[in-house]
Amino acid sequence: VSGIVYLVGAGxxxxxxITVRGAEVLALADVxxxxxxxxxxxxxxxxxxxxxxxxxxxxxxxxxxxxxxEALLVERGLAGDVVVRxxxxxxxxxxxxxxxxxxxxxxxxxxxxxxxxxxxxxxxAAAGIPVTHRGLARSFAVVTASGAHGDGVDLAAVAxxxxxxxxxxxxxxxxxxxxxxxxxxxxxxxxxxxxQWATTPxxxxxxxxxxxxxxxxxxxxxxxxxxxxxxxxxxxxxELAAARAxxxxxxxxxxxx
Amino acid sequence: VSGIVYLVGAGxxxxxxITVRGAEVLALADVxxxxxxxxxxxxxxxxxxxxxxxxxxxxxxxxxxxxxxEALLVERGLAGDVVVRxxxxxxxxxxxxxxxxxxxxxxxxxxxxxxxxxxxxxxxAAAGIPVTHRGLARSFAVVTASGAHGDGVDLAAVAxxxxxxxxxxxxxxxxxxxxxxxxxxxxxxxxxxxxQWATTPxxxxxxxxxxxxxxxxxxxxxxxxxxxxxxxxxxxxxELAAARAxxxxxxxxxxxx
Numbered sequence: 123v124s125g126i127v128y129l130v131g132a133g134x135x136x137x138x139x140i141t142v143r144g145a146e147v148l149a150l151a152d153v154x155x156x157x158x159x160x161x162x163x164x165x166x167x168x169x170x171x172x173x174x175x176x177x178x179x180x181x182x183x184x185x186x187x188x189x190x191x192e193a194l195l196v197e198r199g200l201a202g203d204v205v206v207r208x209x210x211x212x213x214x215x216x217x218x219x220x221x222x223x224x225x226x227x228x229x230x231x232x233x234x235x236x237x238x239x240x241x242x243x244x245x246x247a248a249a250g251i252p253v254t255h256r257g258l259a260r261s262f263a264v265v266t267a268s269g270a271h272g273d274g275v276d277l278a279a280v281a282x283x284x285x286x287x288x289x290x291x292x293x294x295x296x297x298x299x300x301x302x303x304x305x306x307x308x309x310x311x312x313x314x315x316x317x318q319w320a321t322t323p324x325x326x327x328x329x330x331x332x333x334x335x336x337x338x339x340x341x342x343x344x345x346x347x348x349x350x351x352x353x354x355x356x357x358x359x360x361e362l363a364a365a366r367a368x369x370x371x372x373x374x375x376x377x378x379x
Numbered sequence: 380v381s382g383i384v385y386l387v388g389a390g391x392x393x394x395x396x397i398t399v400r401g402a403e404v405l406a407l408a409d410v411x412x413x414x415x416x417x418x419x420x421x422x423x424x425x426x427x428x429x430x431x432x433x434x435x436x437x438x439x440x441x442x443x444x445x446x447x448x449e450a451l452l453v454e455r456g457l458a459g460d461v462v463v464r465x466x467x468x469x470x471x472x473x474x475x476x477x478x479x480x481x482x483x484x485x486x487x488x489x490x491x492x493x494x495x496x497x498x499x500x501x502x503x504a505a506a507g508i509p510v511t512h513r514g515l516a517r518s519f520a521v522v523t524a525s526g527a528h529g530d531g532v533d534l535a536a537v538a539x540x541x542x543x544x545x546x547x548x549x550x551x552x553x554x555x556x557x558x559x560x561x562x563x564x565x566x567x568x569x570x571x572x573x574x575q576w577a578t579t580p581x582x583x584x585x586x587x588x589x590x591x592x593x594x595x596x597x598x599x600x601x602x603x604x605x606x607x608x609x610x611x612x613x614x615x616x617x618e619l620a621a622a623r624a625x626x627x628x629x630x631x632x633x634x635x636x
Binding site: 131133134136137138139140141142143145146212213214215216217218219220221223224227228235236237238239240243244246247248250251252253254255256260261262263264265266269273274275276279280282283284285321355358361362 | 388390391393394395396397398399400402403469470471472473474475476477478480481484485492493494495496497500501503504505507508509510511512513517518519520521522523526530531532533536537539540541542578612615618619
């Protein structure tokens with residue numbers, strides 16, 4: 123068996139935010155297994171002859187079950203293929219990459235994890251918000267909105283413990299989340315921002331407070347995929363996002379919508 | 380003025396873990412401003428004619444003051460240079476990149492933040508530890524050891540709130556940190572790991588429990604730079620790090636020391 127599975131972080135959206143190592147192993151792929159969040163341009167980095175297998179959710183259809191994805195990686199690895207499993211963000215940040223790595227490990231298939239830029243940090247940054255900042259934030263925590271509402275995360279405790287909170291997949295439960303954070307003791311006038319399609323040409327963001335962000339986001343029709351960032355650092359978005367609107371480069375010309 | 384400042388995340392150590400965009404802007408640099416954590420090989424991506432300015436701490440000498448670094452970026456930007464400020468990890472994760480971005484903004488200098496792979500996620504990953512994992516961790520928090528001991532972070536609250544804790548710059552206060560986490564209610568037998576020089580050829584890691592990790596790390600002479608990861612996910616290191624020791628690739632052949 124000479125197969126290998128690379129679990130590759132595709133980064134937050136902009137295809138240029140994949141790592142050099144990620145691009146390198148894509149160029150070696152016999153098969154690329156990918157889902158919705160990967161930038162389509164990244165598939166062009168694989169050889170023309172490489173097989174591309176989409177395992178994301180199609181509109182109106184069920185998602186490919188996680189165990190089927192793992193079985194596919196194992197099967198192709200055992201067949202001797204160079205398999206690239208391309209995952210949005212970082213494979214180990216809410217990406218189920220750990221499960222895929224374990225599946226490879228248990229099947230005796232060599233694998234390598236190629237980390238990626240996570241939206242947990244890059245989505246706030248793309249809106250002009252550093253998750254840490256001297257005098258404003260010495261700690262940050264990352265959860266998902268689904269985790270924070272009934273799936274094992276004590277959002278009130280997280281809210282009380284850390285300066286900056288990042289909630290991924292936050293668009294669907296934004297009102298519920300902001301309300302829960304205020305109930306947990308975060309000030310209603312605390313700065314907050316939501317960023318949709320961060321680092322892509324479709325990026326849009328709304329900045330406000332915990333109290334008014336849900337209405338502002340609704341008015342702006344912010345939908346998934348979106349990250350919510352809450353904390354004093356979110357106030358920096360006004361100054362930093364404005365400065366970035368210089369149109370000198372693609373990444374610097376994102377309008378502050 | 381046609382100058383611009385790029386604040387570029389160099390990634391966690393392996394030079395191939397810079398982003399494609401980061402490598403691209405390095406190739407445009409008139410001047411590269413860098414410090415200790417950047418991989419030396421990254422400087423080779425800048426043109427041979429580019430000026431390289433080291434602003435890190437030299438042994439036995441004081442570090443370059445942050446305000447001097449910001450003044451340098453502004454001065455060179457105003458002079459019309461393409462300035463690349465290369466920072467370890469991600470510029471906005473304990474990197475003071477926010478302050479440098481504000482300095483550019485206030486001076487009217489265009490800038491772009493190019494995010495990087497943070498050691499907060501990549502150092503655990505390099506030891507075979509996903510910071511999130513189904514059934515084990517739905518949340519993670521990131522602090523520095525100095526922040527957690529007298530500098531504004533309520534480590535006990537963070538410990539109580541999140542499943543996985545990552546402490547950066549953790550080597551110097553490891554015993555104090557593990558003790559504080561046990562005092563905060565984390566189980567003494569909770570899995571924990573410390574990873575030094577993650578993703579570089581010099582990477583070394585020790586895995587144990589909150590109770591025995593300080594002694595194990597001392598015996599193994601683990602020093603800075605190192606990240607500590609605490610939580611049930613750390614137990615996955617045994618299976619995942621062993622599987623990665625396949626020697627098929629550089630990143631896959633790190634011994635589990």
